[in-house]
Amino acid sequence: MSDDVAAPAEFEVPEGYVALDWRRGFVHQIGPLYRRQGAGGYAMGFLVEPHHTNGMSNAHGGMLMSFADMAWGHVVSVETSSYWVTVRLTLDFLSSAHLGDWVEGESEVLSSEEGLYVVRGRIWTGERTLITGTGVFKPIQRRDPRPGEKAFQAASG
Amino acid sequence: MSDDVAAPAEFEVPEGYVALDWRRGFVHQIGPLYRRQGAGGYAMGFLVEPHHTNGMSNAHGGMLMSFADMAWGHVVSVETSSYWVTVRLTLDFLSSAHLGDWVEGESEVLSSEEGLYVVRGRIWTGERTLITGTGVFKPIQRRDPRPGEKAFQAASG
Numbered sequence: 610m611s612d613d614v615a616a617p618a619e620f621e622v623p624e625g626y627v628a629l630d631w632r633r634g635f636v637h638q639i640g641p642l643y644r645r646q647g648a649g650g651y652a653m654g655f656l657v658e659p660h661h662t663n664g665m666s667n668a669h670g671g672m673l674m675s676f677a678d679m680a681w682g683h684v685v686s687v688e689t690s691s692y693w694v695t696v697r698l699t700l701d702f703l704s705s706a707h708l709g710d711w712v713e714g715e716s717e718v719l720s721s722e723e724g725l726y727v728v729r730g731r732i733w734t735g736e737r738t739l740i741t742g743t744g745v746f747k748p749i750q751r752r753d754p755r756p757g758e759k760a761f762q763a764a765s766g
Numbered sequence: 767m768s769d770d771v772a773a774p775a776e777f778e779v780p781e782g783y784v785a786l787d788w789r790r791g792f793v794h795q796i797g798p799l800y801r802r803q804g805a806g807g808y809a810m811g812f813l814v815e816p817h818h819t820n821g822m823s824n825a826h827g828g829m830l831m832s833f834a835d836m837a838w839g840h841v842v843s844v845e846t847s848s849y850w851v852t853v854r855l856t857l858d859f860l861s862s863a864h865l866g867d868w869v870e871g872e873s874e875v876l877s878s879e880e881g882l883y884v885v886r887g888r889i890w891t892g893e894r895t896l897i898t899g900t901g902v903f904k905p906i907q908r909r910d911p912r913p914g915e916k917a918f919q920a921a922s923g
Contacts, residue, residue, distance in 0.1 A: 635826035638795060638817040660795040669792035670852045671835050675828025695827045699856045 623711060626654050639675055644683075646757035651687065652715040653680040657706050668706040673732060673740055674698070680714030681730035681744040688718065688726070690760045691748035696725065700742040710734040716744065724748065780868060783811050796832055801840075803914035808844065809872040810837035814863050825863040830889060830897055831855070837871030838887035838901040845875065845883070847917045848905035853882065857899040867891040873901065881905065 622628070626643040629636070636642065639661070643654045655661070655676060663669040678695055685693040706712050716730035725747055732740040754761035779785070783800040786793070793799065796818070800811045812818070812833060820826040835852055842850040863869050873887035882904055889897040911918035 633816070634819045634821065635796075635817065635829050636820075639792075639828065659790065660792065662791045663793075664791065664849075669832070671796065671828075671832025672792050674831045674835065674855070675826070678828050678831065692821075695859050697856070697858050698831070699854070701854050702852050 620656055623654065635675075636679070639672060642676070642679070644757075650715070651683070651757060652713050653683060654711060654713045657708050657710045657712060659708065662708055665705075666708045668710070668712065668739075670702065673702075673706065673712070674700055676712065677714055677730060677732050677740055677742065678744070680732065681716035681728050681742075682746045684716050684718055684728055685726045685746045685748055686755070687758050688721070689748045690752060690754040690758045692750045692752060693726075693746045693748045695744065696747050697745040698742065699744075700740050702740055704737050704739050706734050706739055712739065714740075719743075777813055780811065792832075793836070796829060799833070799836070801914075807872070808840070808914060809870050810840060811868060811870045814865050814867045814869060816865065819865055822862075823865045825867070825869065825896075827859065830859075830863065830869070831857055833869065834871055834887060834889050834897055834899065835901070837889065838873035838885050838899075839903045841873050841875055841885055842883045842903045842905055843912070844915050845878070846905045847909060847911040847915045849907045849909060850883075850903045850905045852901065853904050854902040855899060856901075857897050859897055861894050861896050863891050863896055869896065871897075876900075 625645040629642045629644055631637045631640060645652045657668045661668050661672045682693055712734045714732040716728040718728050720727040725745055728744045730742055730744055731738060782802040786799045786801055788794045788797055802809045814825045818825050818829045839850055869891045871889040873885040875883060875885050877884040882902055885901045887899055887901055
């Protein structure tokens with residue numbers, strides 16, 4: 610086991626994904642994480658490595674939840690170019706991810722009334738759904754639009 | 767920021783708590799975590815360190831969720847001396863924990879019908895509640911009782 614969170618050298622990042630550049634804090638600690646964006650929408654992904662596993666060599670539930678929080682809440686960044694916080698998460702665990710699996714996640718907005726984003730999310734590997742659930746996220750502060758966000762595309766388009 | 771998950775030298779572990787001896791996998795990666803057990807019940811705890819934080823120097827939501835999963839599900843170990851999996855978690859985020867805060871968590875069993883443990887849980891720091899929620903956990907395999915678990919106490923008492 611190692612604290613080195615660099616991806617294994619032989620790992621080929623799936624097409625369309627780029628690594629997130631977090632160099633500190635919790636997201637670095639549980640990384641590397643990847644993001645895909647483009648005409649087909651966006652998603653997040655990560656490869657299950659030894660530092661993500663439980664005693665059964667599956668992705669730890671906490672890792673999948675942390676990933677779900679980020680993958681599902683990201684839609685708020687895309688829609689509003691804001692920092693956001695998580696208000697509520699409900700997660701149903703359906704299946705396990707194993708060491709070496711490529712895990713992906715995304716969400717769709719159900720409602721954005723009253724400044725609260727309610728989303729339905731899914732986490733999967735290959736054809737297998739790992740988690741479904743609902744998230745409620747609250748934008749707290751606008752920031753400059755970043756590539757892949759609607760405000761960025763509108764300004765540059 | 768460092769990948770070194772050793773506790774700061776000046777940190778004095780709160781009375782009654784001992785560090786969990788996880789040397790690999792996700793629990794090691796996000797550690798160190800601590801557990802208290804005894805006549806007054808049990809709880810889990812951790813000190814918010816730089817590798818637990820988000821960009822605002824608060825504990826990342828994913829860290830708090832991972833901690834809640836373990837702190838709330840542990841009651842299944844105490845009651846049944848089994849390995850267990852998480853079936854469903856609902857988490858309401860009420861407040862943030864800051865760098866240097868000592869965070870604690872515990873749960874109480876609401877129901878254990880049909881082999882599913884439903885618990886109500888809480889995560890807090892000092893007088894401030896950070897998360898409340900509900901967990902559903904399923905014991906999957908009996909193992910030898912460990913200190914602090916009911917079967918261990920019954921055998922040794």
